[in-house]
Amino acid sequence: MNNREGEVNRLRRRKPIPIFIQLLAGMFLIAALAIALTNWFNYRQTSRIALNRTADYTQESVDQLSAKIDVLLRQYDQASQMIAFDEKVLKALHRTASKDGETSGYGFRPVFGGKSPLYRWRYADSFIRP
Missing domain, CATH: 1.20.5 (Single alpha-helices involved in coiled-coils or other helix-helix interfaces)
Structure with a gap:
């Protein structure tokens, strides 16, 4: 086996x-x-x-x-x-404006010449006069 x-x-x-x-x-x-x-x-x-x-x-x-x-x-x-849009702030910006009144001391100017009931501000260099 x-x-x-x-x-x-x-x-x-x-x-x-x-x-x-x-x-x-x-x-x-x-x-x-x-x-x-x-x-x-x-x-x-x-x-x-x-x-x-x-x-x-x-x-x-x-x-x-x-x-x-x-x-x-x-x-x-x-x-x-x-x-x-506070009146005190707007008055302070207007007081610091330059003598010709176009630009504030901070470099802002009012749009629409301040005729709008609410003041809108733009940077002075970006604003184009007509």
């Missing part, structure tokens, strides 16, 4: 696995598969919910910041208009 035939005979003489062990292994594999699938679906659903909530919270934060920036910009606009 050669070595190969001895190996084949030895494999044939091996005891069969008891049915209890086979059932136990099968039940274990079925339970492990069921648990793995359940965990996988739960993970997908949980991650989707977390992603949606994060997106909602982020959108809410962006909306709140946008509203706050709008309020701040309105306040800055109101403050700058109060400063720019």
Whole structure:
């Protein structure tokens, strides 16, 4: 008998696995598969919910910041208009105007010759006279 035939005979003489062990292994594999699938679906659903909530919270934060920036910009606009159109400021600019009256000491001149109820100022070099 050669070595190969001895190996084949030895494999044939091996005891069969008891049915209890086979059932136990099968039940274990079925339970492990069921648990793995359940965990996988739960993970997908949980991650989707977390992603949606994060997106909602982020959108809410962006909306709140946008509203706050709008309020701040309105306040800055109101403050700058109060400063720019205040009578005291306008009088001080007129007092510092040069003798010919065209340009103030700060390099600004009134548009429309001061006839507008609200004075608008432009930088003197950018103003083109007709």
